[in-house]
Amino acid sequence: MQTKLKVDKAVKAILLVSASFSILIVISIFVFIFRSSLPAFKEFGIQGLLGELTWRPANGMYGILAMVVGSVMVTLMALVLGVPLAIAAAIFLAEIAPRGVQAVVRPAVQLLAGIPSVVYGLFGMVVLVPLVRRIPVTGNSGYGLLSAAIVLAVMILPTITSISEDAIRAVPRSYKEASLALGATHLQTIFQVLLPAAKSGIGAALILGIGRALGETMAMIMVIGNSVILPAPLDNNPLTVFLSQARTLTGNIAVEINYASGLHASALFATGVVLFVLIMLVNVSARAIIHRGNPSAG
Amino acid sequence: MKKLLIALVLIASLLLAACGASEAGETLSITGSTTVQPLAEKLAEGFMSQNQDVQIDVQGGGSSVGVKAAGEGTSDIGMASRDTKEEELNQFPNLQVHVIARDGIAVVVHPENPVNDLTLDQIRDIFSGKIVNWSEVGGPDAAITVVAREEGSGTRDAFMELVMGKDALIMDNAILQSSNGAIRTVVSTTPNAIAFLSFGYLDESTKALSISGAAATEENAANGIYPVVRPLNLLTNGAPEGIVKAFLDYVFSAEGQATVRAEGYIPVK
Numbered sequence: 115m116q117t118k119l120k121v122d123k124a125v126k127a128i129l130l131v132s133a134s135f136s137i138l139i140v141i142s143i144f145v146f147i148f149r150s151s152l153p154a155f156k157e158f159g160i161q162g163l164l165g166e167l168t169w170r171p172a173n174g175m176y177g178i179l180a181m182v183v184g185s186v187m188v189t190l191m192a193l194v195l196g197v198p199l200a201i202a203a204a205i206f207l208a209e210i211a212p213r214g215v216q217a218v219v220r221p222a223v224q225l226l227a228g229i230p231s232v233v234y235g236l237f238g239m240v241v242l243v244p245l246v247r248r249i250p251v252t253g254n255s256g257y258g259l260l261s262a263a264i265v266l267a268v269m270i271l272p273t274i275t276s277i278s279e280d281a282i283r284a285v286p287r288s289y290k291e292a293s294l295a296l297g298a299t300h301l302q303t304i305f306q307v308l309l310p311a312a313k314s315g316i317g318a319a320l321i322l323g324i325g326r327a328l329g330e331t332m333a334m335i336m337v338i339g340n341s342v343i344l345p346a347p348l349d350n351n352p353l354t355v356f357l358s359q360a361r362t363l364t365g366n367i368a369v370e371i372n373y374a375s376g377l378h379a380s381a382l383f384a385t386g387v388v389l390f391v392l393i394m395l396v397n398v399s400a401r402a403i404i405h406r407g408n409p410s411a412g
Numbered sequence: 413m414k415k416l417l418i419a420l421v422l423i424a425s426l427l428l429a430a431c432g433a434s435e436a437g438e439t440l441s442i443t444g445s446t447t448v449q450p451l452a453e454k455l456a457e458g459f460m461s462q463n464q465d466v467q468i469d470v471q472g473g474g475s476s477v478g479v480k481a482a483g484e485g486t487s488d489i490g491m492a493s494r495d496t497k498e499e500e501l502n503q504f505p506n507l508q509v510h511v512i513a514r515d516g517i518a519v520v521v522h523p524e525n526p527v528n529d530l531t532l533d534q535i536r537d538i539f540s541g542k543i544v545n546w547s548e549v550g551g552p553d554a555a556i557t558v559v560a561r562e563e564g565s566g567t568r569d570a571f572m573e574l575v576m577g578k579d580a581l582i583m584d585n586a587i588l589q590s591s592n593g594a595i596r597t598v599v600s601t602t603p604n605a606i607a608f609l610s611f612g613y614l615d616e617s618t619k620a621l622s623i624s625g626a627a628a629t630e631e632n633a634a635n636g637i638y639p640v641v642r643p644l645n646l647l648t649n650g651a652p653e654g655i656v657k658a659f660l661d662y663v664f665s666a667e668g669q670a671t672v673r674a675e676g677y678i679p680v681k
Contacts, residue, residue, distance in 0.1 A: 130414060169561045240601055246650075247602070255557040255602060257587050340588035359587060362483070369590040373446055373564030 123324055143269040144390060151383035152375075153298040163282035163384055169342040171370070174266060176381040178388060180344045185392070187345055188262045188338065189327040192354065196267030197321070198272060201316065209304055218281075227272035235336030238265040243337055253348045256364035257339035260356045265333050281315020282308055317404040324396050328389065340365055363389040437465045438655050443652040444471075444478015444491030447566035448644045451513065451675045452491055458671055459662045460652035466655060475566065482647040483507055488656050493566040494573060506650045507535040512642040512663050513677040515631035517571055518620035520596075521601045527551040527623045532639060535575055538606060541583030546604060559598050559607035567592065570642040571608045608640075612676025630678050645679060 154163065158176055166177025203223060207216055238261055246264075247256030285308050293303040309316070339359030348354040363371075367382050367389075372381055425637075442452050449472050450642040456468035473481070482490030483504030496509055521527060527550060537543040539558055547553045560582050561568040568582075576582065587605075589595050594612040596667055599605045600617035607618075611630065614620050620628040623639055632638035652660050662668050669679040 171470075186574065244601060252555050253585075255587060255605075257598075257602075335590070336594070340589075340590075341585050343584045359585065361588075369562045369588060372565055372590065373562075373566070375474060375477070378564065 120379045137156060147383050147386045147390065149253065151380055151387045152287045154380035154384040157377060158381075161302060163381065167344055169366070171374070171378045174377075176377070176384075178363070178366065178381075178385050180342055181361050181366045181385065182388060182392070183344055184259075184338070185307040185328055185362040185364070185389070188259055188266060188334070188360065188362060191259060191263035192266035192270060193320070193324065195263055196270050197320065199267070200271050200274035200319075200323070201278055203271070204282060204316075205304055206310075208273070208279045208282040209308070209328045213355070215293065220276075223272050223275050225251040225272075226268065227276075231269065231330060232336075234265050234269055235333035236336040238262070246357070249357065251348050251351075251354050254354070254357045255339065255359070258335060258357050259338065259345055262334055262338040262360075262362075263356075263409045265337055266327050266330060269330060269333065270326050274319045274323045277319035278312070278316045280313040281319065283313065285311040287409060290346050321397060324400070325393055328393055328396070329364060331362075331368050334362045335365045335368055338362060340369055342366075354380075363384055363392070423571045425548065434549060435488060437467050439467045439469065440489070440655055440659060441487045442468065442470045442489045442491060442646075443473055443487040444647075445475040445482040445493040445566055445644075446472040447475075447479075447493035447515070448491035448605075448646075451644065451672065452646075454671050454675060455512075455663055455668055456615055459659055462604065462662070463658070468659070469610075471571045474564075478508070479504070479647060485649055487661070488648070491558075492645045492647060494570055494642055494645075494646070496645070504649065508651060509566070510646045510652075510660060510663075511643045512646050512668075513672040513675075513678055513680060515570075515639050515644060515677050516628060516630070516638055517567060517574070517640045518609050518611055518614055518628040518644065519606065519623065519640070520599055520609050520614070520618040520620050521606050522599060523616065525551060525619060526601060527621065529625060531624050531661070532575060535623070536580050539576065539582050539586070540580040541585065552607050554604045557602055557605040558583055559595055559602070559605050560586045561592075561595065561608070562588050562590045565590070567608065567610055571640070574640045575608075600664075610676070611678070634678050662670065 138199070140276070146175055154176065158166075163176060163178055165179060166175065167180050168175045168177045169180065203219070207220055207223075211219060241257035242261050242264055245256075246258070246261045247254060289307050290303055293307040298306070338361065340361045341359040342361050343359065345355050345358040345360045348357055363385050366385050371379070371382055440456075442456070449470060453470045456470055457573050460461070460468055461468055475494050478492045479486075479491035480486035480498060483500070483506075483529045487632050491516070496507065501507060519530065525546070527546060530549060534543065538556055539560070541558070543549060544556055545553065546556055549641070561571075572582070587598060589598055590609055595607050595609055595676075596613055596615075596618055597609045599609075609618065609620075611628065611633065614628070622628060626632050626638045628638060646660065646663070648656060648660075664681055669681050672679045
């Protein structure tokens with residue numbers, strides 16, 4: 115009995131250390147990038163970095179507002195394109211598809227998650243970009259928000275689909291039976307009972323999707339064009355803003371860190387801090403929304 | 413007691429070994445341009461294989477860092493992928509510049525683009541966004557897609573200095589890629605693209621334009637007919653002596669210059 119208790123305690127301690135480890139890593143990463151970004155924040159202030167549009171390190175201009183807008187826009191576009199598809203696929207897999215179909219579709223969706231992002235980028239570069247370039251608008255190079263958003267939508271698809279499917283499956287069977295017994299059709303049951311009951315799980319899926327989208331780097335660099343401009347319509351049609359080039363926060367760091375030193379490097383770390391804060395904000399606010407909708411959800 | 417003795421002997425022999433290592437060899441530090449760095453590393457490898465007792469450390473940092481390191485003596489040799497500036501020579505009057513190789517920068521377009529030749533002025537106007545359609549320079553009626561390297565790249569710096577001059581900037585709408593390889597892929601898949609590439613990256617997937625009639629060839633770059641050529645420099649503070657001189661002699665030897673060619677640059681000898 116005595117030794118069993120000891121083993122118990124030891125295992126608990128090991129688990130605690132393992133759990134604390136990830137917190138420790140997050141904190142040390144944040145401390146590191148924050149400290150490295152201090153020179154830039156001291157020199158330009160938050161206003162000079164976040165309030166300025168022009169990023170021209172050779173001339174000492176380090177405004178990252180255009181990149182914030184670029185990251186947010188491409189993420190929102192990817193969500194608009196990807197989320198309906200992902201949730202529809204989750205409903206199909208959880209409720210509609212027969213076993214045989216599930217056995218083919220589910221691994222296929224999961225396989226998407228295993229493809230390295232550089233392969234997505236390459237596909238985007240040689241297949242998607244030339245297709246987008248066919249849209250007849252002057253100045254449309256094919257590289258830009260639309261191509262990037264399509265690539266990103268496919269990349270967040272597996273995350274959102276699998277977690278949403280699990281959430282729908284986790285809804286107690288009695289809900290569905292009660293709904294059907296009351297005379298609701300299968301579709302009515304899905305949309306008015308199962309989806310609302312699974313919404314905290316689906317919300318979690320969306321947060322993970324947004325996190326993945328904001329953090330994606332390599333594929334974005336390859337298709338978004340990386341120009342440091344505020345996305346703007348190419349002609350009189352406001353929709354052509356989606357064909358505009360842009361740069362993401364992650365792309366800014368990855369593209370320029372090779373040769374950066376001094377203030378330039380520090381400003382790139384400041385870009386990292388902004389990205390960090392942005393992702394924290396998304397997580398916290400999404401959590402708050404989920405909790406408000408469903409107080410019992412963890 | 414016996415264990416203690418063994419431990420003491422071990423420690424003593426370790427200390428001796430450490431001293432021996434640092435006394436036997438000479439070290440040489442090279443700092444600067446990240447463009448010259450890979451070449452310098454290859455040259456250092458070749459030199460060290462012939463001179464086993466010499467240790468060469470090659471570090472990046474950029475051309476300006478290289479000039480400063482050589483001038484202030486924090487490194488034995490500085491590396492720069494551009495000409496030394498007037499104010500740098502004023503600051504460090506003893507600085508000696510050794511051109512070890514040259515690198516041509518080609519202006520490239522998609523292979524199917526009918527344009528074959530541009531003037532430096534036309535190239536400047538295209539990259540700064542003044543000329544926006546290929547028809548303005550004798551091509552088809554199509555918008556020009558400008559592709560460039562990212563801020564801080566040595567190739568971009570050299571292109572800015574040799575083509576854009578003091579006042580012109582590369583347009584903000586330019587597509588930026590962070591390596592010569594990525595630039596080549598973008599140009600080879602984008603019919604109306606124009607970009608600049610180091611000579612070492614030219615192949616049939618892109619077409620190099622001639623500039624005012626001078627074709628982008630190594631010969632033209634070596635004899636000064638092709639205008640967009642940058643030197644790859646090693647810098648020393650005062651005349652090279654001892655181990656520094658030995659290394660520079662190796663760089664200018666047939667073997668060193670063969671390494672220059674193998675790395676895709678134009679030899680100087």
